[in-house]
Amino acid sequence: MPDGELQNIARSDSKPPVRLGLLSTSAEDLAVLGEACAPSTDKDKQEQMRLEVAADHCARSEPLGFAIVGMGRAGKIHLDVLQRVSADSAVRWLVDTSPEWSIANCPGGAKVTTDITDALRDACVDCVIVSTPTPWHASVIRLALEAGKHVFAEKPLCCDAAEVRELFALAERSGRLLHTAYNRRSDPLIEAALAELRSNVKGKPLGATLVSRDFPYPLPSYLKVSGNIFKDCVVHDLDYLTWLLDDAVVALRATASTGDDPEALVRACGMWEYSEVHLTLQSGATCTLVNGRVSTSYEHRLDIYCEHGVVRVPNPHEGTEGVAFSDRFAASHPCTGRS
Numbered sequence: 638m639p640d641g642e643l644q645n646i647a648r649s650d651s652k653p654p655v656r657l658g659l660l661s662t663s664a665e666d667l668a669v670l671g672e673a674c675a676p677s678t679d680k681d682k683q684e685q686m687r688l689e690v691a692a693d694h695c696a697r698s699e700p701l702g703f704a705i706v707g708m709g710r711a712g713k714i715h716l717d718v719l720q721r722v723s724a725d726s727a728v729r730w731l732v733d734t735s736p737e738w739s740i741a742n743c744p745g746g747a748k749v750t751t752d753i754t755d756a757l758r759d760a761c762v763d764c765v766i767v768s769t770p771t772p773w774h775a776s777v778i779r780l781a782l783e784a785g786k787h788v789f790a791e792k793p794l795c796c797d798a799a800e801v802r803e804l805f806a807l808a809e810r811s812g813r814l815l816h817t818a819y820n821r822r823s824d825p826l827i828e829a830a831l832a833e834l835r836s837n838v839k840g841k842p843l844g845a846t847l848v849s850r851d852f853p854y855p856l857p858s859y860l861k862v863s864g865n866i867f868k869d870c871v872v873h874d875l876d877y878l879t880w881l882l883d884d885a886v887v888a889l890r891a892t893a894s895t896g897d898d899p900e901a902l903v904r905a906c907g908m909w910e911y912s913e914v915h916l917t918l919q920s921g922a923t924c925t926l927v928n929g930r931v932s933t934s935y936e937h938r939l940d941i942y943c944e945h946g947v948v949r950v951p952n953p954h955e956g957t958e959g960v961a962f963s964d965r966f967a968a969s970h971p972c973t974g975r976s
């Protein structure tokens with residue numbers, strides 16, 4: 638269609654224009670979007686360290702001491718999990734900078750503070766869980782590693798590829814573990830797809846399509862500092878899809894948009910509501926990831942097309958309205974979802 642016709646259509650439509658962005662395909666964009674977890678050499682070193690720390694922990698009788706920093710939605714999930722494994726772990730500190738923050742069910746013995754240094758000074762704290770909003774992850778992780786604590790951080794580790802590498806290098810120098818909480822890797826349906834792929838019954842993966850629609854719509858306070866749709870939502874899918882396929886991204890093209898509804902422009906706080914990412918992998922396989930924030934229920938499906946059939950991650954709540962991300966992925970937090 639010639640440009641002129643496009644302009645006529647735009648003029649005859651009284652609605653505001655759709656916000657549309659095309660991300661560049663530069664190597665740096667790819668690094669930030671696709672490399673939210675450690676580079677592979679660092680991951681091998683971290684795995685070795687994980688085994689050593691686990692062995693060390695098994696040899697002592699004390700439970701592992703935890704501090705949780707950031708007691709919002711994610712922090713409360715981590716607290717819930719730790720309370721259920723109380724034989725192996727003890728929550729020592731709950732840290733949140735908000736004076737309005739409170740918790741009805743504070744676990745026995747845990748202290749509450751707005752100052753992270755209280756928790757970091759405590760020798761009974763072995764590990765810090767970082768569940769602050771994303772822009773504060775890096776500074777909290779740095780403080781915790783420098784204080785000699787292991788760190789379990791919410792996704793994305795941070796929004797800058799160079800900073801991700803720097804944090805893993807600091808963890809290695811400090812001899813401490815740094816783990817990014819990509820909880821989808823622990824979802825039973827995704828683990829089943831991994832086992833099916835590794836069995837090779839359906840042969841080599843040739844491509845994939847993934848649909849993910851978030852629910853409920855986030856609060857403006859979260860959205861504004863979320864890192865936007867790619868680093869907040871798509872990052873989960875980039876992580877687990879490349880993990881399932883055991884393949885590396887060689888090319889990425891991404892577009893994003895926000896609806897033409899004036900309410901959407903206000904609601905979205907300047908962020909994108911929809912995105913599409915097209916990946917080409919080292920093996921030649923091609924993947925399309927379609928994400929959105931507007932939905933009446935959490936929706937997540939993945940089809941991996943292989944030489945001899947499809948490996949699927951279905952939506953177990955198909956047709957049910959009002960399912961939240963925390964319901965869909967409850968079983969990925971082992972103590973809340975599994976018996």
Ligand SMILES: NC(=O)c1ccc[n+]([C@@H]2O[C@H](COP(=O)([O-])OP(=O)(O)OC[C@H]3O[C@@H](n4cnc5c(N)ncnc54)[C@H](O)[C@@H]3O)[C@@H](O)[C@H]2O)c1
Pocket residue numbers: 706707708709710711712732733734735738768769770771773791792793818819820858859869962
């Ligand atoms: N894995 C998942 O599926 C999942 C789900 C939700 C959130 N997250 C991640 O968890 C993180 C937090 O998200 P949320 O939804 O819990 O946010 P939230 O807004 O519900 O809670 C954040 C809390 O951190 C506190 N806080 C802010 N700055 C702080 C600081 N410097 N020190 C201590 N506390 C501070 C706030 O007062 C608030 O209570 C984000 O990085 C997000 O990407 C992951």
